[in-house]
């Protein structure tokens with residue numbers, strides 16, 4: 527069933543309201559391919575009925591968000607970004623913390639973690655980088671708006687296809703075990719990561735401050751005011767020496783004075799500028 531022009535408008539407004547993702551009539555094919563299955567499973571007769579049912583039906587809202595979101599990800603996505611983290615940003619932070627009294631703490635936030643490849647990649651990287659990791663309090667907080675994404679990530683189990691994307695053989699052998707037809711991340715890495723369902727449009731409350739924030743390949747779906755507001759608010763959850771990593775196709779040029787670009791080889795990451803701190 528193809529949505530009418532009015533239904534497309536209603537859906538695009540609802541998608542924007544729920545998650546900030548910008549859809550327009552050019553996405554009619556996506557609406558049909560992703561939302562039509564919901565009509566069948568929730569016994570709805572039209573897209574208009576689907577939109578009208580959202581405020582009344584939590585399960586439908588959750589299923590709609592799962593259907594809307596594009597959760598494409600892979601382990602160690604974008605080599606240059608991980609090189610910058612491993613060889614520049616993280617060693618500086620780790621060196622600075624090494625002198626502090628026990629426990630040495632490191633807080634990282636994967637702000638749109640999808641099915642978990644990003645936070646686990648960071649966990650495996652830190653495990654290799656910090657020989658006395660047992661003396662550290664490492665917290666990798668991983669959040670996403672999609673319940674399906676968080677469930678997958680929290681389970682930490684991946685198919686052969688997912689494992690074939692980004693994981694070198696030695697890392698796979700070291701940190702994963704075969705369980706049936708899938709691969710399970712080991713407890714040592716799993717225990718570094720906590721998961722939470724969180725909408726980046728909402729206030730960033732109760733998060734504390736982070737040494738590293740990865741906000742990658744999610745703001746590309748938002749419009750400019752939402753992007754600006756998000757990156758403004760992210761500056762407030764960073765430690766002063768903290769580092770923000772965005773996706774390879776993203777940059778914070780033109781987003782005001784809150785972020786200073788830092789370069790490492792082919793990669794750019796950002797540090798918060800110590801300007802005023804709006805709340």
Ligand SMILES: C[S@@+](CC[C@H](N)C(=O)[O-])C[C@H]1O[C@@H](n2cnc3c(N)ncnc32)[C@H](O)[C@@H]1O
Nearest residue numbers: 545595597599638640671672725726742743744
């Ligand atoms: C393309 S994936 C990126 C995953 C990972 N960061 C990476 O770069 O590989 C985008 C993720 O953003 C999440 N997302 C979309 N809108 C969001 C929002 N408003 N708040 C939090 N997460 C959101 C989606 O559920 C999806 O998992």
